[in-house]
Amino acid sequence: MRINLVNPNTTLSMTAKIAAAARAVAAPGTEIRAVSPAMGPVSIEGHYDEAFCVPGLLEEIAKAEAEGFEGHVIACFDDPGLDAARELARGPVVGIAEAAMHVASLVAGGFTIVTTLPRSIPAVERLVERYGFARHCRRVRAAEIPVLALEEPGSPARERLRAEIARALSEDRCEAILLGCAGMADLAEALSAEFRLPVIDGVAAATKLVEALLGLGLATSKIGAWAPPRAKPYSGAFARFAPR
Ligand code: 5HY
Numbered sequence: 466m467r468i469n470l471v472n473p474n475t476t477l478s479m480t481a482k483i484a485a486a487a488r489a490v491a492a493p494g495t496e497i498r499a500v501s502p503a504m505g506p507v508s509i510e511g512h513y514d515e516a517f518c519v520p521g522l523l524e525e526i527a528k529a530e531a532e533g534f535e536g537h538v539i540a541c542f543d544d545p546g547l548d549a550a551r552e553l554a555r556g557p558v559v560g561i562a563e564a565a566m567h568v569a570s571l572v573a574g575g576f577t578i579v580t581t582l583p584r585s586i587p588a589v590e591r592l593v594e595r596y597g598f599a600r601h602c603r604r605v606r607a608a609e610i611p612v613l614a615l616e617e618p619g620s621p622a623r624e625r626l627r628a629e630i631a632r633a634l635s636e637d638r639c640e641a642i643l644l645g646c647a648g649m650a651d652l653a654e655a656l657s658a659e660f661r662l663p664v665i666d667g668v669a670a671a672t673k674l675v676e677a678l679l680g681l682g683l684a685t686s687k688i689g690a691w692a693p694p695r696a697k698p699y700s701g702a703f704a705r706f707a708p709r
Pocket residue numbers: 474507508509510511540541542543580581582585612645646647648
């Protein structure tokens with residue numbers, strides 16, 4: 466099977482990290498292709514960045530569909546553009562936040578999400594509500610890390626993340642930790658070993674869920690919420706995005 470991963474930000478070192486995390490868990494017969502849009506923010510930290518990552522993300526989903534990729538992962542913990550991508554794609558589209566929450570709910574009685582900056586907390590809390598995991602989620606925390614600090618060798622990012630996980634373990638009654646940024650994907654295994662509980666990376670979780678959905682012969686239902694967009698003209702710079 467062929468799975469397309471889109472890192473909606475334009476930082477290629479993070480895209481490579483995401484690809485490595487997916488390939489580490491993909492089944493032998495699964496092709497993983499990871500891309501970033503040609504246009505958009507270098508990192509997604511809040512609603513404005515999130516809004517401007519979506520057009521480029523959707524363009525990559527459409528291209529991958531035309532190239533015959535069978536399923537897609539949106540590799541950003543805001544799950545940006547998830548509903549629009551599901552309208553556009555035939556194959557399953559899984560966001561890393563939703564994937565991480567489903568997987569955590571199967572292995573832990575309750576989880577804490579540790580994301581990057583405090584400003585990202587409300588959006589993640591809204592996803593917890595939207596996906597129906599309010600009963601499972603003990604807290605959404607931020608480790609005070611700018612997203613791109615995760616790409617800088619020698620930055621304090623890893624230490625800050627460890628410290629926030631330690632606080633979660635002592636205060637939240639959590640039984641699993643979800644890493645609230647795709648850029649943390651390479652840290653899950655070591656953190657899980659250090660803190661002796663499941664530390665879940667949404668990139669790996671989403672990759673395996675897409676494999677599972679494809680293995681079940683499932684594609685996105687097109688008769689309701691995610692029916693294809695209706696054909697209509699779009700004007701100006703968005704003309705090329707018009708649904709046909
Ligand atoms: C992510 N931002 O996973 C989110 C995390 C965040 O560029 N990739 C990003 O802080 O919202």
